[in-house]
Amino acid sequence: MVSMRNYEQVFVKLMRRYKYLEKMFEDEMKKILIFIKGFNEQERIKLARITALWISNGSVPPTVLQVLINEHLVKDNLALEFLVEIFVTWKQEKGLQSLMTGLKKGGLEGRLMEFVPANKRTEDFFRSAFEEKGLSEVVKLHMAQASQEAKRDLQHQLEEELSDGRPIKDIVSDIRDIAQKNIIPEQDVIALIWTTVMNLAEWNKKEELVAEQALKHLQKFTPLFAAFTSTTRSEMALTLKIQEYCYENMNFMKIFQKIILLFYKTEVISEEVILKWYKDGHSVKGKMLFLEQMKKLVEWLQNAEEESESGEDED
Numbered sequence: 001m002v003s004m005r006n007y008e009q010v011f012v013k014l015m016r017r018y019k020y021l022e023k024m025f026e027d028e029m030k031k032i033l034i035f036i037k038g039f040n041e042q043e044r045i046k047l048a049r050i051t052a053l054w055i056s057n058g059s060v061p062p063t064v065l066q067v068l069i070n071e072h073l074v075k076d077n078l079a080l081e082f083l084v085e086i087f088v089t090w091k092q093e094k095g096l097q098s099l100m101t102g103l104k105k106g107g108l109e110g111r112l113m114e115f116v117p118a119n120k121r122t123e124d125f126f127r128s129a130f131e132e133k134g135l136s137e138v139v140k141l142h143m144a145q146a147s148q149e150a151k152r153d154l155q156h157q158l159e160e161e162l163s164d165g166r167p168i169k170d171i172v173s174d175i176r177d178i179a180q181k182n183i184i185p186e187q188d189v190i191a192l193i194w195t196t197v198m199n200l201a202e203w204n205k206k207e208e209l210v211a212e213q214a215l216k217h218l219q220k221f222t223p224l225f226a227a228f229t230s231t232t233r234s235e236m237a238l239t240l241k242i243q244e245y246c247y248e249n250m251n252f253m254k255i256f257q258k259i260i261l262l263f264y265k266t267e268v269i270s271e272e273v274i275l276k277w278y279k280d281g282h283s284v285k286g287k288m289l290f291l292e293q294m295k296k297l298v299e300w301l302q303n304a305e306e307e308s309e310s311g312e313d314e315d
Contacts, residue, residue, distance in 0.1 A: 004046070004049055004050050004053060005053065008050065008053040008054060008057065008059075012057060012059055015059060022059075025059065025060060026060055026061060026064060029051070029054070029060050029064050030064050030067045032047070033051070033064060033065070033067050033068055033082075034067050034068075034070060034073075036068075036073065036078055036082055037072065037073065037076070037078055044078070044081070044082060044085075045085055047082075048082050048085035048086045048089065049085065049086075049089045051064075051086055052085075052086040052087075052088075052089035052090040052093065053089070053093060055086070055090065055102060056090050056093055056094040056098055056099075056102065057094075061105070061106065062102045062103070062105055062106025062108065063105075063106045063107060065083065065086070065106060065108060066106070066107065066108070066111070068082060068083060068115060069111065069114045069115060074114070074115060074116070074117055074118070075117055075118070076117075077117050077120075079115045080115045080116055080117070080129060083115050084129060084130065084133050084135065087099060087130075087133070087135055087138060088133050088134065088135065090102065091134075091135070096137055099137075099138075100137065100141060103138070103141065109141055109142070109145050110145045110149065112126070112138070112141075112142045112145075113126060113142065113146075116129070126139070126142065127139050130142075146182075147182070147183075147184065150178070150182035150184055151182075151184060151188060151192060153178065153182075154175060154178045154179065154182070154184060154189070154192060155192045155195070155196055157174065157175070157178060158171070158175055158192065158193065158196045159196055159199075161174060162196065162197070162200060163200070168221070168223045168224050168227075169223075171224060172223075172224060172227040172228075175189065175193075175228075176227075176228075186228055186229075186230065186231060186233075186234045187231075187233050187234045187236075187237035188237075189228050189234075190225065190228045190229055190234050190237055190238045190241070191237055191238070191241050193221075193224060193225060193228060194225075194238060194241045194242065194245070195241075197217075197218070197221050197224070197225075198245060200217075201213070201214075201217050203249075203251065204251075205251070206251075207250075207251045207254070210251045210252065210255065211254070211255040211258055214252065214255060214258075214259065215255075215258060215259070215262055218259065218262060218263075219262065219266075222262070222263070222266040222268055225238065225263065225266075225268045226266065226267060226268045229268050229269065232270070232272060232273055232276075235268070235269045235270055235273040236273050236276065236277065236281055238263070238268070238269065239260065239269055239273060239274070239277050239281070240277075240281075240282070240283055242256065242259055242260065242263075243256060243282060243283055243285060243286065243290055244283065244285055246259070246286065246290070247285040247286035247290075248285075253286065253289060254293075256286075256289075256290045256293055256294075257290075257293035257294050257297060260274065260294065260297070261297060264297075271301050274294070274297070274298065274301060275298060275301060275302070277294075278291065278294055278298045
């Protein structure tokens with residue numbers, strides 16, 4: 001690596017002196033990378049390492065690596081091997097943070113799976129290819145990106161099915177399949193459902209009319225909400241999402257309690273979660289206003305709970 005760093009510095013000094021070389025160098029690197037098949041294994045390793053040095057010091061933008069997503073290079077696993085070697089060197093020379101930042105700047109964070117041969121394009125193969133080279137952080141980045149894409153796909157599917165008026169039971173089945181396939185937690189699914197359902201309506205601009213409209217609208221979808229609030233964590237996620245929505249939409253600020261009451265009556269949100277939210281589970285957004293709104297309902301729930309416990313003791 002010492003001799004490579006010397007070569008690296010030669011190029012750096014040249015481009016500092018002759019700025020017009022920067023664009024030329026980038027173009028030439030793309031031409032070279034597209035023909036890495038013409039190098040033997042040892043030459044490819046050396047090229048990958050010097051490429052890592054040039055990219056990490058800013059001589060070449062990380063976007064040049066996108067040319068490796070070429071059918072022939074990917075098919076023969078050359079693209080992936082070359083990319084991994086670059087990442088290993090980059091991490092060793094400049095550190096993990098530099099590598100992660102470079103991946104994002106180069107538009108690579110969402111395309112990493114494209115470097116994997118089609119017949120090996122599985123999460124297990126991807127994970128092993130990077131983890132065995134000490135690049136578990138790249139795997140985590142890929143998984144996070146894949147999760148975001150899966151959530152966008154799920155929301156798009158939900159929007160389409162709700163707009164088409166599909167039966168709720170069919171929608172539940174489809175969304176559950178997508179969530180399980182992509183390992184999307186239920187608390188994330190319920191947040192997406194809330195956002196999508198609320199985006200369906202054209203809300204009245206008059207505050208006094210919004211409450212009735214909102215409750216009527218939400219009532220239609222309570223079976224959908226109930227299907228994805230099977231845990232207290234999901235219920236709390238929904239409650240916090242409602243709090244956030246009511247805080248950010250002025251016409252809804254006075255109807256937070258009414259929405260929670262609707263979901264309580266329809267067994268979407270449990271007494272346990274409401275009391276937990278009131279005690280210490282709420283967010284700071286509109287905290288005082290919403291706590292005041294919920295005060296009577298919470299007192300009623302607490303009294304009902306005490307009476308129930310008292311009745312059990314007498315028995």
